[in-house]
Amino acid sequence: MAMVSSILLFLSAICIFIAQAFAQPNFLYHFCLDNGNYTSKSTYNANLNNALSSLSSNTEIDYGFYNFSYGQNPDKVYSLGLCRGDVQPDICRSCLNNATNLLPLLCPNQKEAIGWYDYCMLRYSFRDIFNIKETGPSFYMWNKKNVSANLDQFNQDLRTLLDSKRVQAAAGGSLRKFAAGNATAPNNQTLYSLVQCTPDLSEQDCSDCLAWAFGNIPQCCGGKQGGRYITPSCYFRFEVYLFYVAKADNASSPSPPLVPSVSPPPLNKTAAAKGKESNKSRTVMIIVVSIISFVVLIIISFYIYLRVRKPREKPQGESTDEIRSVESLQLGFGNIKVATDDFSDANMLGKGGFGVVYKGKLSDGQVIAVKRLSKNSSQGDLEFKNEVLLVAKLQHRNLVRLLGFCLEGIERLLIYEFVPNGSLDNFIFDPIKCVQLDWERRYKIIGGIARGLLYLHEDSRLRIIHRDLKASNILLDSEMNPKISDFGMARLFELDQSEGNTSRIVGTYGYMSPEYVMHGQFSVKSDVFSFGVLLLEIISGRKNSSFRNGENIEDLLSYAWKNWKKSTVSNLVDPTLKAGLTTEIMRCIHIGLLCVQENVVDRPTMASVVLMLNSYSITLPIPSEPAFFMNSGTESNICLQWEHDSRLIESNQSKSSSVQASINDVSITELSPR
Template structure:
């Protein structure tokens, strides 16, 4: 059984490890605070999250959440090593993941070529297994609510680790969903029932995974992108090409010599995950099975959420334009890209 004392670091140790939170050691900054690289006395490299003082959380609640997050142990999740709570300082100490986040590779016009199909498939499988652990295999049942490319970190072997549990929700073991009046997360990755009605579930995480999978395969962001004189979004473009039998149009050009059958199957799985009807989306257990067993038969997907037909920008309906304007979160619009952008989980038992 994990005890608070075994996870607690003193402030002096962390100040030394981060060179007193120097700018040279700063890895990134998000809504919850600043992340610094540090080195502990025995040489272990860590990422230190210095939480902002605006969280309004009490000491007991902070310690309880640390205990909950520390119980999550899976090779595809960033591991919490400990915390520091002294005076006004609330610090979280995580394992250091050296290869930055997935978005620094997949959307970079040069670095994306480093991700061959073998690496991309490993990332897809690893993220799926990490989500399955959160949903079904851990002692808790956690819905992440903010899965996206910037929240997937890559270790030295390019293995993926899901990070940033700042939006996560804890539900009891026999529950699979919940409701909230506060919508948090990133537009474009949000399932429609969550974005519009505050209904979150394991299937809303499945939707986010489907969007991420299509991004990994295409090298394109989910938000609207221009193809010649037309406006498209990634889900609509994927659906249109799947229906027309031109699925390979979706591929990142660097993947054109890869195993086409496996890549088509992954696109098929991605489309199953982003279906508008929640009941039609697979569980992450089914997704992992689909990815690991090519003989597993895939159902035919239905139209994805937010699907719009290809149209000229001048003819685009204002309602769609309104949705497109929200596909980038305020974090993506104004905050710098963060490195090891991790934060304490907001776990709310129901």
Template sequence: MSIEALQFDFDSIRVATNNFSEANTLGRGGFGAVYKGRLWNEEDIAVKRLSKDSAQGDIEFKNEVILVAKLQHRNLVRLFGFCLERNERLLVYEFVPNASLDHFIFEPVKRADLGWETRYKIIVGIGRGLVYLHEDSRLRIIHRDLKASNILLDAELNPKIADFGMARLFNIDQTQAETSRVVGTYGYMAPEYVMRGHFSVKSDVYSFGVLVLEIISGQKNSSFRHEGKLEDLLGFGWNSWKEGISSNLIDPMLRTGSRLEIMRCIHIGLLCVQQSIADRPTMALVIQMLTSNSVDLPVPSQPAFFMYNHGIGSSSDMSLGFESNSGLTGSDQSKSNSAHKPIPENSTTR
């Protein structure tokens, strides 16, 4: 794929977004603003207008666009191309019509319409997207910022992983790396990443496990409540599983769906958030577990950041001095789903 084939003319993007009008603004964040646009061929797009203080050079920017544009999977938001002109850096993505997952799963009215069949489809779809990033594409990509607001939903509520601004490209034979610049969203980040800056495919597995438990409970990991009391979602889920009362974790609005299947998904979620990196399954194994009852599930061990019973407080209360994600959050996306951050970084600074 040539760089020319991916390059958009600035004027055409300006026209498509009505001169980047406020009415077309989908969201804003630390990396810039996102606008809805419509091309000359009537195709809707989401345009990420990057802030001008990025440390990344033009050559690196182009190289990363070429790499990410090659990623094509039904559960990833597709990058169409870019514009690098007049001191502007624009990323052009497909437009995904529904809001991000957090606008559905954490809002009582919308959540009531999100039955188990749809939630299960979203869980499996996110998993398949991660398998592609970790194993099936020509690149190996660690997302590093998997969370509900970075999962976009299409017209049929199929999930699409977005926001590759924190992602890291790996060599195919590389299994882990470390950074002194820990970026991401607290509550979703694996403990080895928060504490030591170590990340791997298993870091994404941990984030996926948190997402699974959030989708099933309909509550955020950072503010999970049971019977009116603030609890630690992972610890509560593990204790409930140990005591044979995992049903306590299930969203009361989930009135239909196989309880056995939901319980199995809780079990899988707990396997993903285990403290030990080696004990967490790969995403390929997770998909096997999700889609085949013939795959036996091992007994999960205590999850990471399980601290309520130790008097430390919830994971969201801890302050470790890490650099927080400066991209769009769920609240930034009040107008839309399309909160796209820049494409993967190859260095620890931006």
């Protein structure tokens, strides 16, 4: 029956998704703020569910502003919902209902989050957010079309219109601070604008918030025919077409029973447009009803099948399921012995703290890499089982693929796909081979590693912290695509878990985050730190270990930070790349420094890193000082921890000192972090 329930829930979710995809307004963007976390069984989660339920189920409020709190400190939840001022109550409540369902799924364990649809905004927090003006986090969107002529006059008309609407909205009461209107623009155009504040703000705070948002127009949408700037407390939008309900020009008027338009209406074809819209609605309803009927039929048929078939004996315990899931991967020791020519030295690919890696060839001709764990390896049965179970379930082009394993007597073998170009450290730290990695290839490697980590952290069916990301654990295939390897130290998190603690510190010196080294605390941000170190190594061709810089001995992070502060980051770049020095390289150094910041909260997630690597329109925040491991003052105390902390387990792995817009076709979105 548990299986039936799961299938019913899954198919129901499909139905809901299909219905919402046809019927609901665009979801714009969201922020999951790293200001605290909760678990699924916590008091905070229960209070959050109650607060959001109260907000979305309230039918008495018809002015589009909802604010509720629930519970007692320190688990009290404050929730706030605001609908666009021209939206009628039933559409408003529908939008907020969608938001209360979606936002906790997008931010599954953050205590503070905010999300925006076209028609509404929802935010919640563990802190009091009522009656407070906040302009961050924010984002903006713009129309792709430029103002064709008379830009100065256009800007002047726009500012005059927006200022008049700002005064009108700020003067609104405690139920609604909203204004919309239009003005004549150059070239016989009509300019439409809409402004709004959360009505719990004072008149002055609303006016100040909108004035601040207007000040971002040159950065946001200067010279564009449309744009919007959105903050938690206020927002504005302007276009050269009508995008709101026209009768909403009067802010005190009740909203008519119409859905706001989100694209320009056809000129001189109003009646035809209405007819087409009506036909479109009927078509959508027919499609939705047909799909739901079909899905219900499948559910009934599947349920009958499960009821009449002979029940299968249920495996006893989770460990049984795990063993069965990997039984098909187990290979015979004799076959591997033959494949590697009895583990001959000629087939040796490399040697590390956990054993030797050999090249082999199976009887079917497939080339493999065999990791033969040493008999006295510090990777015990737990780590061996961990790597088999984890890697066998992972499928991503930037993760090395596990083909099988062998467990016979004292022999423990892991069989991987063969990656012909070996590990990344053999290239970037080699004065001859590094020339093969021009910037285009290095950038491709950086992006691939980032996508692989993002998959581990967020996109796989499991949430996995690698805990030993470094250059020697990045393998390069025949096309120099990176593949993350060696999951012996990885930790599996529950989907609602964000961090963990351990008294057994494992990893490699120079790549581990300070909170992990000093306190045993690890999270996705620990991997982000390691990624930042690796990114700076790829750019500089230097290891993050002590090296002589003139008369000083320092580590890579210290060197990078000093050059960043002096605006001489070109000193950090591998000399083989300087001939092709680009702003792209400078941007990657910037991202690397964001990743290695000492404060965990300040580091971006891998989702943000991937976005920053792929979108040059995003303004990067200024990094704070990274954690140093080789320096003077307080930093030297960290070195003492490395030398004297009895929890640290040394090995010689890899010859290093190791220790165990509206979403449519005319808008582009830009983020502005807090």
